[in-house]
Amino acid sequence: MYSNIVLNVFKNPKNAGRMKKPEGVADCYNEDRTAHVEFFLRIENGIIIDCKFRAQANPYIIAICSTMTNMVKGKMVSMTFLDPYTIKSTLGDEMDIDIMFCIDCFKLALQDYKEKLEKEVKDRKKTNKQAEIESQDESFENEVDDMFEEEIQQSPSQIETTSTIISEPDFTESVSDEDDDFDFSDFFDEEF
Amino acid sequence: MSKEKIYLDNASTTNISAEVLNAMLPVLTNNFGNSASNHSFGYESAKLVDSARALIAEAINAKTNEVYFTSSGSEANSWALVGIANANRNKGNHIIVSKIEHSSVLESCKFLEKEGFEITYLNVDSHGFINFAELLRAIKSRTILISIMSANNEIGTIQNIKAISQTAHEKGIIFHTDAVQLFGHMNLDVEDLGIDAMTMSAHKIYGPKGVGALYVSNKVNIEPIVFGGIQEEGKRGGTTNTAGVVGFAKAVEIAFRDMKTNNHKLRNLSEYFVSKLTQTIENVKINAKTHQKLPHIISANFVGVDGESLLTKLDLNGIAVSTGCPNTKDVMAVSHVLQAIGIEPDDAKCTIRFSLGKNNSYDEIDKTIAIIAQSVEELRAISSTYGMKTRKRKGEER
Numbered sequence: 205m206y207s208n209i210v211l212n213v214f215k216n217p218k219n220a221g222r223m224k225k226p227e228g229v230a231d232c233y234n235e236d237r238t239a240h241v242e243f244f245l246r247i248e249n250g251i252i253i254d255c256k257f258r259a260q261a262n263p264y265i266i267a268i269c270s271t272m273t274n275m276v277k278g279k280m281v282s283m284t285f286l287d288p289y290t291i292k293s294t295l296g297d298e299m300d301i302d303i304m305f306c307i308d309c310f311k312l313a314l315q316d317y318k319e320k321l322e323k324e325v326k327d328r329k330k331t332n333k334q335a336e337i338e339s340q341d342e343s344f345e346n347e348v349d350d351m352f353e354e355e356i357q358q359s360p361s362q363i364e365t366t367s368t369i370i371s372e373p374d375f376t377e378s379v380s381d382e383d384d385d386f387d388f389s390d391f392f393d394e395e396f
Numbered sequence: 397m398s399k400e401k402i403y404l405d406n407a408s409t410t411n412i413s414a415e416v417l418n419a420m421l422p423v424l425t426n427n428f429g430n431s432a433s434n435h436s437f438g439y440e441s442a443k444l445v446d447s448a449r450a451l452i453a454e455a456i457n458a459k460t461n462e463v464y465f466t467s468s469g470s471e472a473n474s475w476a477l478v479g480i481a482n483a484n485r486n487k488g489n490h491i492i493v494s495k496i497e498h499s500s501v502l503e504s505c506k507f508l509e510k511e512g513f514e515i516t517y518l519n520v521d522s523h524g525f526i527n528f529a530e531l532l533r534a535i536k537s538r539t540i541l542i543s544i545m546s547a548n549n550e551i552g553t554i555q556n557i558k559a560i561s562q563t564a565h566e567k568g569i570i571f572h573t574d575a576v577q578l579f580g581h582m583n584l585d586v587e588d589l590g591i592d593a594m595t596m597s598a599h600k601i602y603g604p605k606g607v608g609a610l611y612v613s614n615k616v617n618i619e620p621i622v623f624g625g626i627q628e629e630g631k632r633g634g635t636t637n638t639a640g641v642v643g644f645a646k647a648v649e650i651a652f653r654d655m656k657t658n659n660h661k662l663r664n665l666s667e668y669f670v671s672k673l674t675q676t677i678e679n680v681k682i683n684a685k686t687h688q689k690l691p692h693i694i695s696a697n698f699v700g701v702d703g704e705s706l707l708t709k710l711d712l713n714g715i716a717v718s719t720g721c722p723n724t725k726d727v728m729a730v731s732h733v734l735q736a737i738g739i740e741p742d743d744a745k746c747t748i749r750f751s752l753g754k755n756n757s758y759d760e761i762d763k764t765i766a767i768i769a770q771s772v773e774e775l776r777a778i779s780s781t782y783g784m785k786t787r788k789r790k791g792e793e794r
Contacts, residue, residue, distance in 0.1 A: 206708065211708070211712070214705070214708065215712065217778065220777075220778035221777070221778060231780055233742065236730065236741060237740070237741045237742045238730055238741055238742065238745045239702070239745070240742065240780050240781050241780060242780035257778075257780075258778050258779060258780035259702075259778060259779070259780050260700055260701065260702050260742075260745075260746070260779045260780055260781040260782070261702050261705070262702055262704035262705055263704065263705050263708045266705060266778070
């Protein structure tokens with residue numbers, strides 16, 4: 205028996221589907237190979253602007269993925285913290301193993317993004333050296349490492365909005381109401 | 397979409413038929429006496445129980461005193477395993493079962509293992525048949541009991557019972573079979589088939605729930621596992637469920653009377669269902685494709701679609717089916733039967749069991765297939781493994 209909340213999310217899962225050329229991607233089987241999930245991340249300027257999932261799994265996991273992907277949209281990568289208790293309270297059901305499985309897989313997707321970024325930085329560093337660009341004092345790696353902090357310093361208005369989203373997530377409304385979630389991508393296009 | 401519900405889970409349980417209910421109602425209202433009591437109320441109940449026992453015994457060609465009523469098929473299975481094992485402990489401590497037995501048998505075996513018995517679990521092939529060479533190799537001088545189910549509840553495979561019982565009797569071993577699924581679909585002559593103990597259940601053949609029966613040959617020793625009480629010749633205590641037993645007998649009577657027509661109908665319906673299913677939906681695999689099986693149990697593997705999710709989608713549309721692992725509500729459980737016939741756990745999770753009944757119609761099947769097709773399409777659109785698996789399969793073909 206699934207609760208009505210789980211069933212409603214399962215019937216119309218949000219963010220289900222595939223994403224072309226994602227910045228971060230990960231797929232994993234659970235421990236006993238009975239479920240398989242896949243996460244796609246679209247990240248621009250250190251902010252998750254879109255997140256999608258695909259799953260061959262039971263209704264619980266599909267509901268968890270739907271809720272989770274809704275939660276992380278619009279958050280900064282460096283500040284994305286997935287709280288299992290929030291997901292649990294949103295769906296109102298006990299399924300710790302499934303939630304932890306989804307969170308772990310999502311973390312792998314973030315990891316994938318970070319690794320890609322590091323690799324990109326290294327590659328660019330190499331090409332920079334080869335080309336023997338004059339500005340050797342400021343290494344590119346530092347630039348990217350400080351990217352998030354710079355953003356925080358440069359655009360304080362931006363941080364306020366993201367922090368409100370983190371402190372008061374509106375996913376409960378978007379799950380219970382049929383109303384679609386807030387479209388962050390439009391918002392960020394204006395800003396950047 | 398119509399709101400009418402469609403029931404395609406007849407291997408789990410069946411609806412109680414009107415004839416059975418009509419036979420039971422007067423017993424429930426009038427014959428409340430304890431069949432073990434020494435007064436007119438009791439005598440009347442005892443009479444009903446005895447005639448029911450005689451009818452069931454006749455149906456399987458057994459003697460009347462060889463049929464014992466229990467509360468369920470699971471109880472009968474547990475009793476057969478534990479009771480026979482304990483009663484024959486002086487002869488040996490080795491028992492042989494197959495890997496695809498019902499959980500009541502497997503769990504009883506686990507219990508017996510703790511008690512000091514040695515259990516051999518026989519492998520099965522991709523259709524679910526046991527290997528006779530392996531059976532012969534498994535038999536030891538200490539072997540006292542072989543228990544192989546006659547028809548499997550998840551894939552429907554019917555074992556060669558007669559051959560197994562002959563093998564057992566040659567070595568002087570007792571043979572028990574769990575015939576819950578097969579009983580009522582086939583003539584089971586215990587004398588002819590050489591069965592020493594057989595489990596039956598009422599609610600699989602349009603009878604009431606809460607009644608089962610165990611046939612135990614007079615030649616076989618069995619110890620009780622429910623103590624206290626003189627019922628069932630002191631072998632199974634507990635006041636007899638008079639109305640249930642009467643309903644059971646009526647259900648048996650109807651099942652054996654209509655066996656030919658029902659089997660014919662079920663075979664045609666199932667063939668129609670399978671052909672339509674495989675034509676309409678691509679990448680569907682039917683498990684255990686053999687002719688020696690119960691036609692109405694269809695185990696289908698939908699590539700890339702989780703069985704639990706598909707079941708939920710179908711249930712939301714009013715269609716009742718079962719996952720590949722029917723005996724549990726644990727969504728993470730993987731069927732031991734499907735694993736035994738060589739299906740990987742991630743594929744076993746993509747399995748749905750359809751079990752048709754005599755009340756299903758062609759119209760219902762058409763509706764069901766349409767809804768399955770739609771649900772499968774929806775789930776495959778968000779499936780993370782569908783493309784991967786079909787690609788892998790194509791690669792293997794090349």
